[in-house]
Amino acid sequence: MILAEHKYDYKQMDKGYANQTLYLNLSENTIKVNPVTQEMKDKFIGGKGFDLWMMWNSLPKNKKVKWNDPENEICIAHGPLSGTSKIPGAGKCIVTTISPLTDIIVDSNVGGYFGPYLKFSGFDALEIQGKAKEDIVIYIDGENKVVRIEQLDDLPQYAHELTQFLTEKYARDDFDKSRVSVITAGPAAKNTNWGMLNFSWYNKLRKYSSYKQAGRGGIGTVFADKKIAAIVCHSTNKKRNIHPYDSKLLKKIGKAHNIEIVHSDKLQNEMRTVGSAHLPEIMNEYDLLPVENFKFGKHKSIETEKLPLHRDVWRKFLANDGTGTDYCWVGCSLACSHYVKKYRVKTGPFKGQLVIVDGPEYETIAGCGSNWGVWDPEWVLEANFYCDTYGIDTISVGTGIAFVMECYEAGIINKEITGGLDLSFGNAKNALELVHQMARGEGFGTTVGLGIRKMKKVFADKFGGDPQFLQDIGMEHKGLEFSEYVTKESLTQQGGYGFTLKGPQHDEAWLIFEDVANHSIPSFEDKAAALCWFPFWRTWFGLNGLCKLPWNDVKPLENKTLPVHHPETGELYKAKVPKHVDFYSHYFTAVTGRKSEPADLIRDSERVYNFQRIFCIRLGKGLRENDSNFPYRGIGPVTIEEYESRADRYDTELAEKIGIDPTGKDTQDKLKLVRQYREDRYSKLQDAVYLKRGWNKNGCPKIEKVKDLDIDYDDVLEVIKKHQI
Numbered sequence: 001m002i003l004a005e006h007k008y009d010y011k012q013m014d015k016g017y018a019n020q021t022l023y024l025n026l027s028e029n030t031i032k033v034n035p036v037t038q039e040m041k042d043k044f045i046g047g048k049g050f051d052l053w054m055m056w057n058s059l060p061k062n063k064k065v066k067w068n069d070p071e072n073e074i075c076i077a078h079g080p081l082s083g084t085s086k087i088p089g090a091g092k093c094i095v096t097t098i099s100p101l102t103d104i105i106v107d108s109n110v111g112g113y114f115g116p117y118l119k120f121s122g123f124d125a126l127e128i129q130g131k132a133k134e135d136i137v138i139y140i141d142g143e144n145k146v147v148r149i150e151q152l153d154d155l156p157q158y159a160h161e162l163t164q165f166l167t168e169k170y171a172r173d174d175f176d177k178s179r180v181s182v183i184t185a186g187p188a189a190k191n192t193n194w195g196m197l198n199f200s201w202y203n204k205l206r207k208y209s210s211y212k213q214a215g216r217g218g219i220g221t222v223f224a225d226k227k228i229a230a231i232v233c234h235s236t237n238k239k240r241n242i243h244p245y246d247s248k249l250l251k252k253i254g255k256a257h258n259i260e261i262v263h264s265d266k267l268q269n270e271m272r273t274v275g276s277a278h279l280p281e282i283m284n285e286y287d288l289l290p291v292e293n294f295k296f297g298k299h300k301s302i303e304t305e306k307l308p309l310h311r312d313v314w315r316k317f318l319a320n321d322g323t324g325t326d327y328c329w330v331g332c333s334l335a336c337s338h339y340v341k342k343y344r345v346k347t348g349p350f351k352g353q354l355v356i357v358d359g360p361e362y363e364t365i366a367g368c369g370s371n372w373g374v375w376d377p378e379w380v381l382e383a384n385f386y387c388d389t390y391g392i393d394t395i396s397v398g399t400g401i402a403f404v405m406e407c408y409e410a411g412i413i414n415k416e417i418t419g420g421l422d423l424s425f426g427n428a429k430n431a432l433e434l435v436h437q438m439a440r441g442e443g444f445g446t447t448v449g450l451g452i453r454k455m456k457k458v459f460a461d462k463f464g465g466d467p468q469f470l471q472d473i474g475m476e477h478k479g480l481e482f483s484e485y486v487t488k489e490s491l492t493q494q495g496g497y498g499f500t501l502k503g504p505q506h507d508e509a510w511l512i513f514e515d516v517a518n519h520s521i522p523s524f525e526d527k528a529a530a531l532c533w534f535p536f537w538r539t540w541f542g543l544n545g546l547c548k549l550p551w552n553d554v555k556p557l558e559n560k561t562l563p564v565h566h567p568e569t570g571e572l573y574k575a576k577v578p579k580h581v582d583f584y585s586h587y588f589t590a591v592t593g594r595k596s597e598p599a600d601l602i603r604d605s606e607r608v609y610n611f612q613r614i615f616c617i618r619l620g621k622g623l624r625e626n627d628s629n630f631p632y633r634g635i636g637p638v639t640i641e642e643y644e645s646r647a648d649r650y651d652t653e654l655a656e657k658i659g660i661d662p663t664g665k666d667t668q669d670k671l672k673l674v675r676q677y678r679e680d681r682y683s684k685l686q687d688a689v690y691l692k693r694g695w696n697k698n699g700c701p702k703i704e705k706v707k708d709l710d711i712d713y714d715d716v717l718e719v720i721k722k723h724q725i
Contacts, residue, residue, distance in 0.1 A: 001150065001151045002148055002149070002150055003029045003136065003148075003149040003150065003151060004024075004029040004030065004031055004148065004149040005031075005146060005147070005148045005149075006031035006032070006033075006146065006147045006148075007145060007146045008022075008033050008122065008145050008146070008147065009033075009122075009145070010121075010122045010145050011122065012243065013119070013241065013242050013243045014243055015080065015243065015244065015245050015591060015592050015593050016046075016079075016080030016081060016082075016083075016242050016243075016244060016591040016592055017036060017041060017046075017080055017124055018036075018119055018122050018123055018124045019035065019036045019124065020033050020034065020035055020036055020122065020123060020124065021033070021034045021035075021036060021050070021054065021077075021123055021124055021125040021126070021127060022034075022118075022123045022125070022126050022127065022140070022147060023127045023128075023129070024126075024127070024128050024129070024130075024138065024147075024149065025129050025130040026128065026129070026130040026131055026132040026136065026149070026226055026227070026228070027070050027129075027130030027131055027132075028130060029149055031147050031149065033123075034127075036050075036124050040053055041080075041592075043607060043710065043711065044543075044607075044608060044611075045079065045080065045543040045544065045604055045608070046077060046078065046079030046080050046082075046124060046125075046543055046544060046545065047077050047078060047079035047082075047092075047093070047094045047542050047543040047544060047545055048077070048094040048096060048107050048539070048542040048543055048608065048612075049077075049543045049608045049611075050075070050077040050124060050125045051075035051076070051077050051094060051095075051096035051107065051125065052096065052105070052608065052611055052612055052615060053611075054073070054075050054125065054127045055073050055075055055096065055105070055127075055615075056611075056615060056715075058071075058073055058127065058129060059071055059072070059073065061618075061715060064618075064619055064620050065098060065619070066098065066103065067097070067098045067099060067100040067103065067218070067221075067222055067225075068100070068222070068225050070129070070130050070131045071129065072097060072098045072129075072222065073096075073097060073127055073128060073129045074095065074096075074097045074128045074219070074222055074223060074226065074228075075095070075096045075097070075125060075126065075127050075128070076093055076094070076095050076096075076114070076115070076118070076125065076126045076183075077093060077094055077096075077115075077124060077125035077126070078092065078093040078094075078115035078116065078118065078119050078124070078125075078545035079092075079093075079094075079542075079543055079544035079545030079546070080242075080544060080545070080588075080591050080592050081544040081545055081546055081587055081588065081591050082115050082116055082119060082242075082544065082545025082546070083115070083116035083119045083120065083240065083242050083545070084242050084244070084250070084254075084591070085329075085330050085331030085332075086250050086251055086253075086254030086255075086331075087250075087254055087257070087546065087587055088254075088257055088258060088261055088332050088333050088334050088547070088550035089329070089332050089334060089546055089547025089548075089549060089550045090116075090329060090332070090545060090546055090547075091111055091112070091113065091115060091116050091327075091328055091329020091330070091332065091545070091547070092109055092110065092111055092115055092329075092541070092542075092545045092546055092547050093109075093110060093114060093115025093118070093199075093545060094107050094108070094109055094110075094542045094545075095107065095108050095110060095197060095214040095219050096108075097217075097219055097222045098222070098619065099217035099218050099219070099222075099479070099480070099502070100193040100217075100218040100221045100222065101193050101194075101217055101218045101396075101451050101453065101476075101479040101480050101481075101503075102217060102478045102479035102480050102502065102503055102621075103479065103619065103620070103621065104478070104501075104502065104615075104616040104619050104620075104621045104622065105501070105502065105612055105615050105616060105619070106216060106217030106218070106219065106480070106502045106503070107217075107502065107542065108196075108197075108214035108215060108216045108217065108219055109214075109507060109541070109542050109547075109548075110197070110199050110212050110213060110214035110215075111199065111212035111328030111329060111337070111547065112181055112198075112199030112200055112201050112211055112212045112328055112329075113181040113199075113200070113201040113202075113235070113328075113329065113330075114181040114182075114183055114199045114200075114231075114233055115199075115545055116235075116240070116329060116330075116545075117142065117179070117181045117233040117234075117235035118140065118233050119242070120142055120235045120236055120240050121140050121141075121142025121145075121233060121234075121235060121236065122142065122145070123140075126140075126231075128226065128228070130226070131225065131226050131227060132149075132226060132227040132228065133227070134151060134227060135151070135155070135227050135228070135229040136149050136150060136151055136227060136228060136229060137149075137150045137151075137152055137155075137166070137228075137229050137230050137231070137232060138150075138228065138230075138231040138232070139170065139231075139232045139234070140231070140232065140233045140234065141234050142233065142234055142235050142236045143179075143234060143235070143236050143237060152229070155229055155230075157186070157187050158186060158187070158349075158389045158390070159184040159185065159186040159198050159211075159388060159389045159390070159391050160355070160356075160388065160389045161389075162182075162184050162186075162229070162230060163182045163184050163198065163200045163209045163211060163230075164208070164209055166180075166182045166184075166230055166232050167180045167182055167200065167202055167209045170232050170234050171234075174207075176237075177202040177204075177209075178201075178202045178204055179234060179235045179236075179237060180200075180202060180209075180232065180233070180234050180235075181199065181200050181201060181202075181232070181233050181235070182198075182199075182200045182209065182230055182231070182232050183197055183198065183199055183200075183223075183230060183231040183232075184197070184198050184200075184211075184229075184230045184391070185197055185198070185220035185221075185223045185224050185228075185391035186198075186220070186388075186389055186390045186391025186392070186439070187390055187391065187439045187440075187441075188387075188390035188391050188392040188435075188438040188439040188449070189220035189221050189223060189224040189390075189391040189392065190221075190224040190441065191438055191439070191440070191441035191446060191449060192218075192221065192392055192438045192445075192446075192448075192449025192450070192451075193218045193221055193449060193450055193451045193454075194218060194220075194221070194392045194393045194396040194397060194400070194438075194449055194451065195218050195219065195220025195221035195222070195223065195224055195391050195392060195393075196213050196214060196215040196216075196218075196219060196220040196387075196391055196392060196393040197213065197214040197215075197219055197220045197223055197391070198211040198212070198213055198388060198391070199211055199212050199213070199214065201328060201329075203326060206341075206356075208356060210326065210328075210337065210339060210356075210358045211358055211388070212328050212337070212358075213388070213393070213394075215393040215394065215395060215396075216393060216395065216396075216480065216502070216503075216505055216507075217480060217502060217503070218393075218451075220391045220392070220393075224391075242591065244590055244591040244592075245589070245590060245591060245592060245593030246589070246590045246593070247590075249586060249589070249590040250587065250590035250591060253583055253586045253587060253590065254587075256583075257333075257550065257580075257583050258333040260554065260556055261333045261334055261550060261554045262333055264554050264555065264556065264557060265334070265553075265554045268553075268554060268555065269553050269554070270311065271334050271335075271336040271549065271553050271554065272334065272335050272336060273315070274311045274314055274315055274318060274338065275336040275337065275338045275359075275361065276336065276361045276362035276363075277311055277314040277318075277338070277360060277361070277362060277365060278311045278362075279362040279365075279366075280307060280309040280310065280311070280362065280365055280366060280369075280370070281304050281305075281307050281309075281310045281311060283297075283366070283485070283486075284297075284298045284299060284304050284307055284370075285298075285304045286513070286516055286517055287486070287489065287516075287646075288485055288486045288489070288490075288512060288513075288516060289366060289370050289484075289486065290366055290367070290370060290371040290399075290402070290482075290484050290485065290486050291370045291371065291373065292371070292372075292373045292402065292405070292406070292425045293371060293399075293402035293403055293405060293406040293425075293473060293475065293633075294371065294402070294475055294482070294486055294488075294633055294634070295406075295633075295638075295639070295641065295642050295645075296486075296642070296645055297486040297489070299370070299375070300645075302375075307375075308375040308376065308377060309365055309369050309370065309375060309377060309380070313377055314360070314365075314377065317340050317343075317377060317381070318338045318339070318340060319338070319339055319340065319341040326338070326339070332547070332550070333550075334547075334549055334550050334553070334554065336549060336553075337358070338359065339356055339357060339358050339359070340356070340357040340359075340360075340381055341356060342354045342355075342356075343355055343356070343357045343378075343381050343382075343385065345382065345385065346378070346379075346382050346429075346432075347382065347386075347429065347432050347433070347436065348386060348432070348436050349436075350385075350389075355385055357381050357384050357385045357388075358384075358388060359384050359388075360380055360381060360384045362484070363394060363395050363398070363483055363484050364380065364383065364384050364387075364394040364395075364398070365377075365380055366398070366484035367394055367395050367397065367398020367399055367402075367483075367484045368380050368383035368384070368387075368394055368397065368398045368401075368431075369398075371398050371399065371402040371484060372398065372401060372402055372405060372425060372426070372427075372428065372431055373405070373425030373426040374426060374428040374431070376428065379428035379429075379432070382428070382432055383397070383398075383428075383431070383432060383435065386432065386435050386436070386439070387435065390435065390438065390439040392435070392438060392439075392449075395481060395482075395483050395484065395505075396451065396480075396481040397435060398481075398484065399452070399475050399476070399481035399482050399483075399484070400448060400451065400452050400455070400481055401423075401431050401434060401448065402475070403452050403455065403473065403474055403475060404423055404434070404448055404455070405423050405424065405425050405427075405431075406425075406473055407459060407465065407470075407473075408422075408423040408424060409424055409425065410469070412459055412463055412464070412465040412470075413459065413463055417444065417463060418444045419443050419444045421433060421434070421444065433445075434448050451476065451479065451481065452474045452475065452476040452481055453474070453476050453479045455474070456470040456471065456474045469638075471629075471631060471632075472631060472632040472633055472638045473631065473633050473638055474631055475504075475631055475633060475634065476503075476504070476631065477497060477498060477503055477504045477629070477630055477631065477634070478500075478502070478503040478504075478621070478626055479503065480502065480503025480504060480505065481504075482497065482504045482505075482634065483504065483505045483506045485506065485510075485512050487512065487634045487635075488633065488634060488635055488636050488637065489516055489649075490511070490512045490515040490516050491515070491527065491681055491682070491685060492509075492511045492512070492514070492515040492521055492527045492530060492531065492685075493509075493510075493511055493512040493515060494630065494634055494635055494682055494685070495509075495527065495531045495682075495685050495686070495689055496508065496509030496510070496511050496512075496531060496534075496535075497630075497634060498627055498628075498630045498634075498682065498686070499531060499627050499686065499689055500535070501609070501612050501613055501616060501622075504634070507538065507542075508534070508535040508538055508539070509530070509531060509534045509535050509538065510534075510538075510552075511530055511531075511534060514530070514576065515527075524684065524685060524688050525688070527685060527688070527689075528685070528688035528689045528691070528692040529692060531685075531689045531692070532689070532692045532693055533575075533602065535609060536602045536605040536606045536609055537575070537581070537601070537602060537605065539605040539608060539609050540584070540601050540602070540604065540605040543604065543605060543608060544588070546584075550580075551577060551580045551581075551583075551584065552576070552577070555576075555577050555580075556577070556579045556580070558579070559576075559577055559578075559579065575598070581598045581601075582598065584598075584601065585597055585598050585600070585601055588601060603709075606709060607709040607710070607711055610693075610694075610701045610705065610706065610709055610711065611711055611716070613695075613699075613700075613701060614701060614706075614716055614719055614720055617700060617719055617720065617723065618719045622699070622700075623698050623699045623700060623723065624686070624690075624697065624698050624699035626699075627686060627699055628683075628686070630682065632675065632679070635675075635678045635679060635682055636674055636675055636678040636679075637650065637671060637674065638671075640667045640668065640671070643667050643670065643671055643674070644667060647667075650662075650670065650674055651670070653674060653677070654670060654673060654674065657677065658673060658674075658677050660673055686699075693705075694708075696723075696724065696725050697725060698723055698725050700720050700723035700724065700725075701720060702724065703717065703720065703721070703724060706720065
């Protein structure tokens with residue numbers, strides 16, 4: 001049944017922009033097309049910038065909108081550089097909403113074909129507000145230029161089945177399936193705060209729709225709350241041209257970048273062969289792999305080369321029939337998407353069946369593997385498959401269940417509370433049972449699916465847990481579960497997690513390797529500079545519809561010859577891959593016609609970054625107190641067991657950094673001394689970063705900074721005036 005239909009005009013793309021956005025109100029069943037202004041393009045660029053601008057102006061300003069209010073929006077935008085095959089990784093889009101975990105803005109960068117197909121259908125962004133009465137499907141037909149809100153009967157509930165069903169339903173024939181991209185959640189998104197979204201693309205070789213995930217912050221939970229069963233975009237069959245300003249320059253830079261990736265990747269991280277599954281052994285080697293709820297940074301007894309989650313182990317699982325390596329957008333030379341072809345399911349509703357598993361990626365391997373104390377790769381695949389088809393984020397599931405396991409071993413919860421489940425570390429089968437319970441909306445899984453922040457309160461109020469201990473080991477910040485890196489030995493990464501806009505994830509500032517392995521950011525000044533440049537730079541990818549991996553994970557051979565410090569100014573190089581930063585400034589110039597140097601890109605991102613911070617303040621958070629309440633395990637050792645696992649390191653720190661001889665002191669005393677020192681460093685780094693970012697000591701952007709960035713709108717100034725100190 002068609003609830004609403006809107007036919008629209010298609011405007012030829014110009015310099016990477018379609019110059020219009022699509023708005024739907026599900027409460028009213030209305031559809032309309034809005035223009036993209038020059039101001040939007042000049043100040044907010046695209047992607048997350050467009051999402052934030054649309055939400056800022058659409059959400060009522062006289063109330064603090066909650067995630068499940070009808071006024072909350074889900075916005076999906078790509079960016080001017082998305083949709084071209086010349087730039088590696090140019091198929092991304094950004095999903096933005098108010099999070100059920102954090103109560104502030106969350107955004108998630110995701111691949112798949114939906115972003116480019118939305119663009120080719122004539123829209124720079126999709127804006128969804130309101131709530132439907134019954135489950136609906138949004139259909140964007142870019143071929144016939146029509147948008148519909150529909151109700152369909154007998155839809156499959158599991159994401160992998162629903163994706164295949166809708167791909168076949170809306171495709172005109174087998175060839176046409178590759179022009180259909182589907183967004184789905186899954187049954188667990190209705191019953192937890194960890195819901196995520198799957199974005200699909202159809203692979204002609206394996207005749208199957210794979211997907212990437214917009215995973216963080218419970219976006220799928222908002223999707224389910226709005227009663228959206230799926231969004232389908234059917235792209236036009238006409239030539240897909242983003243009409244860049246300078247196609248020759250775009251082709252020239254793109255060719256050089258693509259050749260470099262193909263040549264260098266096999267010598268470096270093997271992204272084209274195993275994807276991010278190359279990371280576990282590297283993190284294990286540097287004591288940064290989360291093990292047993294981030295207590296440890298490596299396997300306690302197995303050497304790295306024999307690690308059961310080593311890349312060589314994954315190489316045996318990943319399909320090697322020519323279809324295992326794939327790109328999540330056409331022409332991406334990195335081609336780091338992978339899948340396991342025939343995995344036989346061990347548990348749940350698909351037990352015994354052979355299924356395709358998209359992945360696994362590093363975060364899933366670490367979160368649902370080592371962080372649970374699970375080292376069997378098949379159980380990681382089991383968790384990967386069910387989290388995807390149930391529609392829940394593997395990072396939050398991994399970190400959340402690891403927290404539950406430690407609480408179980410500490411005696412805070414027991415079998416009576418868990419419904420008979422032994423949730424000791426290493427018990428993968430029972431961890432999967434929690435995942436199944438989340439999908440069914442029953443049992444102890446419903447408590448776990450609330451997220452760590454709410455679990456801590458339940459475990460303290462109902463089960464007598466020590467609130468301070470729960471705070472120390474509950475690896476969430478601002479309500480969002482940690483992504484899978486041990487931060488206690490990297491002050492810079494603590495800032496990278498603690499001072500983020502949306503919570504502790506590696507999207508804004510992945511500096512842990514530079515800090516711990518390369519020791520390239522030693523001083524407070526260096527760290528503060530890095531915690532400005534890197535979040536702004538990484539934000540830029542989210543404004544333009546690009547993947548960060550071609551910049552970050554394949555380095556030009558000459559990169560190793562560059563000095564750590566600038567030969568003339570003596571300043572620390574901020575860019576890990578300076579040549580690639582230049583590439584991207586040329587890309588932006590070639591597509592948009594705005595002649596840009598790297599500094600111009602940083603300024604564009606800084607503007608949007610500050611705007612999002614102010615949006616969080618408008619929603620009642622986003623100040624120093626929200627950055628400060630960091631779980632201590634992210635800073636240092638909580639337990640005696642943790643301290644003694646790295647006793648030489650911490651004793652040396654006591655002697656050389658703090659000036660206290662550890663000889664003769666018991667571990668409990670040493671824990672307190674190390675804690676005082678490390679928490680003080682975190683606070684001092686906070687001051688240094690705020691100063692560098694142009695924020696006051698309360699963490700609020702200063703009025704002069706807002707004016708300098710040219711976002712001193714009356715309603716923006718109204719939000720921050722009361723927080724100027």
